[in-house]
Amino acid sequence: MTPADRDRLLADVNAFCEELRPIEELCYVEHRQNERTIELAKKHNLLAMPLPGELGGRGADAVTYARALARIGREGTGVRTFFSGHTSIGEYPILRFGNAAQKQKYLPRAARGECIMAFGLTEPEAGSNPLELTSTYRRQGDRFLLNGVKYLISNGSIAGAVIVFAYPEGATGAKKRMSAFIVDTDGDTFEREDLPAKLGMFTANTGMFQMTDHPVPGENLLGEEGNGFRVAMGTLVSGRLSVAAGCVGVIEDCLAEALAYSQTRHQHGKPIGRHQLVQEHIAAIELHRAASEAMVERAATAKQASDDDPEDASLAAAADLQVAQAKLFAAGAAWDAADRAVQIFGGRGFSELYRVGRHLQDVRVCRIYEGTDEILKLKIASSLLGKDFAAFK
Ligand SMILES: Cc1cc2nc3c(=O)[nH]c(=O)nc-3n(C[C@H](O)[C@H](O)[C@H](O)COP(=O)(O)OP(=O)(O)OC[C@H]3O[C@@H](n4cnc5c(N)ncnc54)[C@H](O)[C@@H]3O)c2cc1C
Incomplete structure (x- = not known):
């Protein structure tokens, strides 16, 4: 990233924050999600700051992206959490671990705000120790069927796709190794709800979802199986x-x-x-x-x-x-x-x-x-x- 690109990005972040602030403040005191965050982030081209230009991003290095998030953090942890869910833990694993087809399928759409991203590791009975998760998958032809509940997920009930972690159904011992999937959230096999009863962050979405034999195309396995x-x-x-x-x-x-x-x-x-x-x-x-x-x-x-x-x-x-x-x-x-x-x-x-x-x-x-x-x-x-x-x- 050139110094000029960095300055432009940080100026865009600042403009976004200034435009967002009055709306964010009103939403906060009314305890409702800020429905305009995504539209404004899109307007200022901030939905894929660290992604390379060819995938629709701004090419920010980690230091610049951290400075951008610090500026956003001044507007509140809720709005910053939206960016973390979408970019830092939503887009990032596809960029880092995904193949070329997965990157092309998801990242430009995520950068355009057409597919909000989330990361689903936590479950009702698996938080600090994610190895205790109980979500499962099984193969059926050229697809996987996923079952389980993910809890306390940032952007969880607004996301178009979620990075989900699950074990092979029935696996024990050395065969019990979790895999990651890019899961589209459409269809009635994917049910979700908001979790609004929070101590703060009223303007940001936190949700949970349940997958019941939810179909995931085979090509959406993220990284190697078991990894x-x-x-x-x-x-x-x-x-x-x-x-x-x-x-x-x-x-x-x-x-x-x-x-x-x-x-x-x-x-x-x-x-x-x-x-x-x-x-x-x-x-x-x-x-x-x-x-x-x-x-x-x-x-x-x-x-x-x-x-x-x-x-x-x-x-x-x-x-x-x-x-x-x-x-x-x-x-x-x-x-x-x-x-x-x-x-x-x-x-x-x-x-x-x-x-x-x-x-x-x-x-x-x-x-x-x-x-x-x-x-x-x-x-x-x-x-x-x-x-x-x-x-x-
Ligand atoms: C608003 C919000 C947004 C979130 N967003 C996401 C998200 O986008 N994606 C996602 O996957 N998760 C998300 N989470 C979940 C979050 O990561 C978990 O809540 C967190 O990891 C803790 O897990 P837990 O709540 O199950 O607590 P527990 O694991 O049950 O821990 C309870 C307490 O026990 C302590 N404890 C546990 N094990 C040990 C140990 N070995 N030694 C010492 N102390 C221990 C913990 O530190 C904690 O104080 C979100 C949570 C919140 C509140």
Whole structure:
């Protein structure tokens, strides 16, 4: 990507965010999904930022894409989550693990907004340990029939296609290896519903779906049969980086809001920003911003190096570790930054009418999805201690 292309992309992202903001704010206070996000993202050509131009994308490298997601994250974790679901964990696995025909069939349509993407790993009984999933597939002629339920899926009830993970029906022991599929969501064998009872992110779609002998063409097997876990783990690196980048944006917005409010709100005869305990909050938010941004840039650089040479296991391990560190750190930092910003806003902070309160509600999920805090801590520690010390296999 040339510097001019990068500047154009980031300018388009900014224009998108400015146009989206008033609509997003209204949708949020009314607790309804923002139906215009896709149309505006399409208008500004943002539905496939890291994909190459020949597949309809903008050719963004990992660092530029992370900066774009940070800018989007300022508008809220909900809108950023839409992009993560569609691009970072929806389009990305096809780009990374798909064959030429799969890329041609899905990615240009996804880039044009004609096919929204999602990633379906989690199930009601399989979250932190995806190996416990119970979705199954069996062959029938030149197609597969899929059965199972996927739960808590971003874009899950608006997607035209979902990356789905399932085991061969009846397989046990060494034969029980999951595979990944690109699953079209049409037909009455694919039933879905919204999950609107959330603590935040009201403007974004979270859904669940059930597949009942749902037919999937044989050519939609993603990667080799039995290699689904590798597809899932490779995709989570992309997803985690997108979460971390979004958290940088949340912190930036909390800082901007906290500064403006501290300079204009007066109590005890002076702007509250002159009270030293308020300054302590501002200093802490700024440290969160600077540290998270640095960790995300480092992680994005490592991911780009791995994407450039996907067969190099040491590059992949470095990216995996640095992205996990960035996600764990930035999610915690964003949560604390939003909490401090709410404190600075006093009673107004405890309201969805103000940005900082909305950030606090929304950003909490970043410590849960794409690897909980606990799972990422275990991952980081065992990567230092060695495989023999893994807390779980
Ligand atoms: C809004 C939202 C959007 C989401 N989007 C998607 C999506 O697009 N695609 C998708 O596939 N999933 C998605 N998820 C699911 C998300 O990834 C899971 O919720 C997450 O992985 C945790 O799984 P769980 O909820 O089943 O919790 P559990 O796995 O049941 O964990 C419960 C608690 O136990 C802890 N725990 C579990 N195992 C261990 C261990 N070995 N050691 C220490 N602690 C442990 C966890 O850290 C957690 O604190 C989404 C979730 C939400 C809330």
